[in-house]
Amino acid sequence: MSAFAELMAYTRETQALGEIAGRLGWDQETMMPAGAAPQRGEEMAAIEAVLHARRASPEVADWLAQAEAPDATGAAQLREIKRSYDRTVKVPADLAKEIAKVTSQAQGKWAAARAAEDVAAFVPVLKEVVALKREEGQALAAGGDLYDAMVADYEHETTAAEIAAIFDAMRPGLVDLRSRVLEKPTPKGLVGEFDEAAQMQLTAKLAQAFGYDLDHGRVDKAVHPFSSGSGLDVRITTRTNKADPFNCFYSTIHEVGHAAYEQNISHDYLLTPLGRGVSMGVHESQSRIYENQIGRGEAFTTWLFAEMREVFGDFGIEDAGSFYKAVNTVHKGYIRTEADELQYNLHIMLRFDLERALMAGDLEVEDLEAAWNDRFEADFGYAVDRPSNGCLQDVHWSVGLFGYFPTYSLGNVYAGCLNQKMRGDLPGLDQELATGDTSSATGWLRENLQQFGGLRSPRDTIQNASGMVPDHAPLMSYLEEKFTRIYGL
């Protein structure tokens, strides 16, 4: 066997093991009996150790030195294997272990601090996490910007400066739009209770309406909705709440966006580095365009209204027009995960600026709460009332996720670009969506983006599909137009 073939066979086996580790995570959130947790911790550590050893194996370096790609796809595979190898060996094993240990403790301390509304109790361990992550960032950056190196873990070939340029350009317009919207009366909401088993039945119908392939996936309930797995086994979870069926339905559509992306990648790339979604931002572009530009659009909600009427009877909304407004209501609120399409990006920008400053050493952990609260009031127009609604609301920093937050809004920006191009290519799309038929839209995304997996960089993936360098303008005009109409601005 050639070095290339050996390396590909080895990588394929590593990736198969990675799928197992991922499915173990799925099991933990959906099926695992509660008392199994301590043993599961050891199991997870054991397979992570196997994966790390394989990824950092000197054999990989030898093969990379000798391998010759047979074609352009092979060259892309080598590029991705090299990126993963370089990233893995850059971080000293002792540092990686220390980070794993400290973040594991920090997560528990964060949860306790949040429950107690006690920022001071979280500060010491967050300082440790920040210090360790900066050390890791320096190792990864090898002289470059350490926060850029962190972003590269989730969105490679994208710099913090590029992201900041996009975010800074969006922020004033978003602040202005949200303040104009919130001056208007709130549209009428749903009333009554919505049977949870019936929600799950309609959720399955929605998943299939968006092209989710249940022969290669399944839908279960979990506390936090997520998508898990690549290739032939991509599972999603959702949740139900008697009072709020939209939470269930739009969580499902969002996760179907992630899962359909994985399912629609060319099977030529199965269990190879190209056989997974290329980045968190591009992944989020798919979940967001399914959820928002398609799922919360006026056309599709016409169909959903009729479906919900059939399943749940009268729930206090008399026509599709009012239903569309109810789906897209903009609310005051402190919590990122509960934010609407308009305000979500403001939550992200706040976190991006603060974590970037933390990593640059321009902000001390002790000053984080004040910085958060100032920024929140500036962008949202009212003060944070308590830490669990402020800087203690997200788990991310406690577990060492820095550089991850901006990919959520990058996904929205990408979705804006894709939506603009897709609408141009499919002028009759809304007639189809109004009948619950998403096949042209999801087919367009499959053909123009999803099938390529990791073949191109995130930026090139978006540019190849949308015909433009990622830019905030399409998202901003989409939001401006949508909420101007809904709220009669």
Added chain:
Amino acid sequence: MSAFAELMAYTRETQALGEIAGRLGWDQETMMPAGAAPQRGEEMAAIEAVLHARRASPEVADWLAQAEAPDATGAAQLREIKRSYDRTVKVPADLAKEIAKVTSQAQGKWAAARAAEDVAAFVPVLKEVVALKREEGQALAAGGDLYDAMVADYEHETTAAEIAAIFDAMRPGLVDLRSRVLEKPTPKGLVGEFDEAAQMQLTAKLAQAFGYDLDHGRVDKAVHPFSSGSGLDVRITTRTNKADPFNCFYSTIHEVGHAAYEQNISHDYLLTPLGRGVSMGVHESQSRIYENQIGRGEAFTTWLFAEMREVFGDFGIEDAGSFYKAVNTVHKGYIRTEADELQYNLHIMLRFDLERALMAGDLEVEDLEAAWNDRFEADFGYAVDRPSNGCLQDVHWSVGLFGYFPTYSLGNVYAGCLNQKMRGDLPGLDQELATGDTSSATGWLRENLQQFGGLRSPRDTIQNASGMVPDHAPLMSYLEEKFTRIYGL
């Protein structure tokens, strides 16, 4: 760290990975979407390769050479690690691969041959399997008896000659008892349909009645009931059939016997070689004593009758006495897995003698069908009507399982010994069982057998608990007495 500590830490990690592989098998039978099968095959092969490499690692030999056990338990751990290591390295890697390849094909050919009632279509590949397994047996036996070496994979320190002595002593009595029973009229059976969701609710109650800990386990449906996992995560499956609720309930009780054994092993042995059921035979002794000596006993069925009446109303059985007979009905039949407590062992003895002859070279694969049919008619009194009811009924030989069948009946023999001792120790047991309270019985098994896991050999495990060398006499008098009373012989 000492060599002993290093070896134990390494083994613990291997065993954690083994638990992951086992849970992947559980997922495949319960949760996996059908289309994921090809990818799952690669995942399973990848983790099996990791496990094999770890088990056969020269490091293990080095540690074994240097390790000093700190105490008797440590010595037992070393004994088990050495047994596993020796077994793994005895079989050449190429032979192991060839067996995996051929048996994987053979299973498909067996299924097709069974569906087509075509023994001749199965003979060539079974010849290959037999030849390869004999080669493996020679490697394992290292000069000893090759079938003994195969049995040792499932029931170590037990020879085929010892098993044959027990089986040969039982066979005439069983043949005689079954012929006397089948001359009598068949007791009245259940009538009507039994809601499958209600069966699953009662199955959960039964599982808990037998001490199954749902905080460290779960019950799902699968085509074939099984128990999976060790330590803190031991899951079972069952199945439902509208016409036959006993299939569901007694499958559940059987699997709870396996699972409770795993759950009740001392947590001091968690993720160590002693932290699993010691052998297939001892495992089967637990599933059988739960299912038969306890679950199909007159006392417990009194409670079950009342429970079923409450859930299902009238199902054509008017009192607990008739219900007890219905639970223990002896039927004519060809299929091992559908056999009753009395005839099951005759099915096993037939297979044991034939597979032992195949491995010894005393029986050719071409002559297997005739040998099967002759033996069946001799023991059961009527002729096999078609191959799927004869030598093509079981998957075992196609996948290379030789030496496994006898452990089913060894389990029954062990259960007989245990039951005799337990009844002596707990004279008031039946009063408790009649109220659905199995805690004294399951507590006795936990204290006297289950908690010890792999500490002693299978034989010593039974002897330690029952106070006797495993012997067929208790099982035979139990069966004779039980069926004499039920059938008024």
